[in-house]
Amino acid sequence: MKEIKLVIQEIDKHQERLIHAKLKIIKWGNITVEMFQDFDKVETIDSFIFRFSKMQDTIGEKLFPLILQILEEEVRNKSFIDILNTLERLEFIPSAKKWRELREIRNQITHTYPWEQEILVEEIKKALISSQEMIEIYNNIKIKISKYLTNL
Secondary structure (H helix, E strand, C coil): CHHHHHHHHHHHHHHHHHHHHHHHHHHCCCCCHHHHHCHHHHHHHHHHHHHHHHHHHHHHHHHHHHHHHHCCCCCCCCCHHHHHHHHHHCCCCCCHHHHHHHHHHHHHHHCCCCCCHHHHHHHHHHHHHHHHHHHHHHHHHHHHHHCCCCCC
């Protein structure tokens, strides 16, 4: 139980910082390649990308298996897609497909080269929208898992 609480604290921190960076980016208005000329904006973009990736990674790699352990579901020999399918069946995530889409956005935004600024702008726009979906999924998971934990 202690381990899942620590993982939730870690994800909460990523979420808090992700939202902070996201709100700063949204205040800029239109997102364009010109923002890459402003060091402060680049710092905020880097923070957003990092927190989006860390939150998505931590939920998928740490929280999902722990949820299944708490529910006494087999985890050890399951592939990640099997874990997602089980979480969908148990209604912890809306769909395995949605989580794979979030993962794909995470991969695209972190593997876009710095000189591909037009592509990066489009990936940031996708991630800004998807970050809200990820936050909603995570917050729903917290509500659902709290039924199985005390003092979460």
